[in-house]
């Protein structure tokens with residue numbers, strides 16, 4: 086069986102932290118990080134507000150991202166091997182019952198039609214404005230945030246995309262990003278086991 090799990094939600098909600106733990110713990114598990122698909126800086130549009138518009142779908146090469154996901158769907162074993170993931174069982178030929186999991190993580194997973202339908206389970210991490218702003222201020226992206234970016238671009242785009250997702254009726258499991266790293270991991274790991282792997 087092949088399962089695709091999304092870890093989406095707000096910037097600095099803890100998506101990458103949670104994903105890294107899940108990927109280590111789940112069987113035959115590969116990962117795709119949406120942040121690896123940002124276009125080069127000189128291709129990011131500058132808005133009327135004067136800010137580079139990083140937090141929109143246009144700043145990402147979504148076609149390439151979906152192609153990567155399709156390559157996993159096509160042949161998870163080949164994908165795993167070429168991405169350095171150990172595939173079990175090693176001693177016998179793979180069978181159709183083998184479980185393969187792909188975790189996709191990123192801040193705009195549920196606003197791009199061709200991607201939305203590929204998920205078996207969609208998680209959505211959210212944190213309130215103050216905590217998000219605080220965490221973001223400690224981060225160093227490849228291109229550092231200019232002053233005012235959070236309030237002028239990042240947070241408004243988060244609210245816009247979240248509303249679009251909700252208006253479209255995308256089915257997500259909300260996660261409280263204020264919970265501890267351990268609590269989040271345990272909650273999601275258990276939920277995946279109950280819903281997909283049919284054991285608890």
Ligand SMILES: Nc1ncnc2c1ncn2[C@@H]1O[C@H](COP(=O)(O)OP(=O)(O)OP(=O)(O)O)[C@@H](O)[C@H]1O
Nearest residue numbers: 095096097098099100101102103220262264265266
């Ligand atoms: N459950 C948590 N509680 C408190 N802090 C957390 C938690 N999870 C992650 N963090 C911290 O919050 C910051 C953002 O975490 P992380 O990089 O996992 O978020 P992200 O959603 O992937 O952000 P980005 O938008 O950059 O992709 C990091 O400093 C991380 O150590």
Ligand SMILES: NC(=O)c1ccc[n+]([C@@H]2O[C@H](CO)[C@@H](O)[C@H]2O)c1
Nearest residue numbers: 096120123139140192226227228239
């Ligand atoms: N990874 C990058 O190239 C990059 C550059 C500038 C800004 N960002 C931010 O990453 C977040 C998603 O993880 C978005 O909020 C971007 O603003 C990323």
Ligand SMILES: [Mg+2]
Nearest residue numbers: 100101102120
């Ligand atoms: Mg991240």
